[in-house]
Amino acid sequence: MKRVSFAEFGGPDVLQLLDAEEPHAGPGQIRVAVRAAGVNPVDWRVREGQILQAHPIELPAGVGIDAAGVVDEVGAGVDGISVGDNVFGEGSSTxxxxxxxxxxxxxxxxxxxxxxxxxxxxxxxxxxxLREVGVQPGQTLLVSGASGGVGSAVLQIARDRGIAVIGTAGAANQDYLRSLGAVATTYGAGWVERVRQLGPVDAALDLAGSGVIRELVELTGDPAKVLSIADLDAPDLGVRFSGVAGSVPDALAEAADLIARGRLHIPVEKSYPLAEAAAAHIDSHTGHTRGRRVMVI
Known part of the structure; x- marks a missing residue:
């Protein structure tokens, strides 16, 4: 099969599309014929060697953790799914x-x-x-860097739970944030005061790693009410950093339910063939995404 992999840590140019041995489903796993794979910031952070403690890997290594495709192999102990089913999920080298x-x-x-x-x-x-930051229905959540994939999901899930949301993003994404139920404002000079004018903030999320931790603590009044998934220096300011390790039980089932009820929709901003994985990583690294980027097989 064809697989995108890298033999050394580095920039996008280390990615190569090569022939590789097909993987097989072990106990409790399934194998899919991949039709599309999600592009996530963690993909290029792993490629750069940034987060080896959370993601120890051996080189050469594949890339990607998200995929959608057709089941073609079911491992021992797996029930309720059959060859030929269309699924989406998390794995490795997607x-x-x-x-x-x-x-x-x-x-x-x-x-x-x-x-x-x-x-x-x-x-x-x-x-x-949302669970770790502890925001409750009736409270207000500030989301910094709200227009990307995680932000798009946070805004919609929070609104479905009765949580008010203020989202920051670039000027071009203000209407997009509003369409997801958020009160929108731009980042840049004066953004803290603009947020203050919108009302008190009970909790805050940093999704972009744009150096705003101090300001988020100032707006919430408590480092314990702020959480970052993108700023590795957040703990130096007393703010929790939540990496990609760990999982939420039944997260995908909850996603499917939200989608089916029309409460969650994340648009695909751009798709790429496997041969353009480097371009996908370059675009992901620049940020300013509205929704998601995906590889198409």
Missing amino acids: YAEFAVLSAWARMPEGLTFEEAAGYPSVVETALRV
Whole structure:
């Protein structure tokens, strides 16, 4: 099969599309013929060697954790899923023609493979950070860097739970944030005062790692009410950093339910063939995403 991999840590140019041995489903796993794979910031952070403690890997290594595809192999002990089913889920080395998944759910009706590939890890992350930051129905959550995949999921899940949301993003994404139920404002000079004018903030999430931790603590009044998934220096300021390790039980089932009820939709901003994985990482690294980027196989 064809697989995107890298033999050394570095920039996008270390990614190569090569022939590789097909993986096989072990106990409690399934294998899918991948139709699309999600592009996540963790993909290029792993490629750069940034977070080896959370993701120890041996080189050469594949890339990608999210995929949507057709089940073609079911491991021992797996029930309720059959060869030929369409699923989306999380696994490893998903920028490939075949990938093994360790968590999955059936794709909701009406969802394309490209759309489905954009949900797994971002919804798991959104559910996790909402739980960890402790925001409750009736409170107000500030989301810094709200227009990307995780932000899109956080805004919609929070609103479904009765949590008011203020989102910051670039000027071009203000209407997008409003369409997801957020009160929108721009980042840049004066953003703290603009947020203050919108009312008190009970909790805050840093999703972009743009150096705003001090300001988020100032707005909430307590480092314990702030959480970052993108700023590795957050703990130096007393703020919790929540990496990609760990999982939320039934996250994908909850995602499927939200999608089926029309309460969650994350658009695909751009798709790439496997041969353009480097371009996908370059675009992901620049930020300013509205929704998701995916690889199409």
